[in-house]
Amino acid sequence: MSKILIIEDDLSIGEMMTMYLYEEGYEVKRAENGTQGEQIFQTFIPDVVVLDIMLPDIDGMKLCSIFRTGSTVPILMVSAKSEVTDRVRGLQTGADDYLCKPFSMREFAARIQALLRRSQSFPTPVHETPAGHPIRLDFEKRCLYVNNKVVETTFSEFEIMRLFWQNEGRVYSREELLNKVRGFDTYVTERAIDVHIANLRKKIEADPKDPKHIKTVWGVGYKFLPDPSLS
Template identity: 75%
Template sequence: MSKVLIIEDDVSIGEMMSIYLYEEGYQVMRAENGRQGETLFRDFQPDVIVLDIMLPDVDGIQLCTYFRTASTIPILMVSAKSEVSDRIKGLQTGADDYLCKPFSMRELAARVQALLRRSTAFAHVAATAAEPSTNQNVQLDLEKRCLFVHNKLIETTFSEFEIMKLLWQNQGRVYSREELLNRVRGFDSYVTERAIDVHIANLRKKIETDPKEPKYIKTVWGVGYKFLLN
């Protein structure tokens, strides 16, 4: 049974989310503030976090940063803020998805399900594809979900790794933003294709010597992105 940690200070919304996800078959714990959320994160060890961006004691963006530095589990950020800049800020912080209030419980469950499905998909990858190659500057260990640059471990979010894996496994192939978005989300999402640009920018900062002149993740203008090792 997958475990979901909900951090939401609004009692009615928090209880509604908890009850719905519980009825969907998840083990659910809810925190009413950031400090309680930090404690449950350590003790409950969730498989996915649903995080409200506006909390009474801790800024949700800062809390997302804390979770991301400690773990790579999927984070779904929820907020009444619907501006594109707010969504981009959440994604840049390390959130994997962003859901604007008000939203239906059915959509919430679908987002959670998609994130969990993607986070466990690597277990089905063939063992031969899991071994990193030592003669490459950028290496992926698909079984352990690890990204290495010059043999140094690089921390990635769930969505960043999924995008990197797809590009790395299909070097030279051009993927549109829509294709990459579908790969990460697995279903129609309110989050626009701009989210992919944010994830690509974050990946370039992590693997490129000069993110402004990328060597590996190339932009194909008017189409999308591709990955090249040489």
């Protein structure tokens, strides 16, 4: 049974989400503020976190960053803020998806299912790079290594790297990456992929402004080269 942590201070919305997911067969716990949410997070070990941005005691963006310092758990942000800048900021902070209020419970559940599907559906072999290569992925531990040091990634960032790694040199459009990583058409569409790519470049490239591994194919999308000298 998958475990969902909902951090939502609005009583009616929080109870509605909790009840709906419970009836869908999930184990659900809900926190009414950020402090309580952080405490439950440590003991409950959720498979997905649903995080409201506007909490009474701590900004949801900040709480998302706190979770990201030690976990790659999928995070679905929910908010009444629907501006593109708010959605992009949420993704940059480390969220994997962003759902604007008001929303239907069916769409809410679909987002949860998609995040779970992506986190559970892949085989778990360890993929090593040849000696001397700076980048390495460990699928079983869900770890990305750069120069033998662990680099923290969000759920979506790791899945993008996994897809790139399994298909090195293949060019993916933004739409293809979105469909592969998300599993369905999300509200934040192609701009989300640009944000994730920019974040990954900051983490794996010596010079993110002149990337050698994650290359832009103008007018098409992106491709990954573990060894740029072979391009």
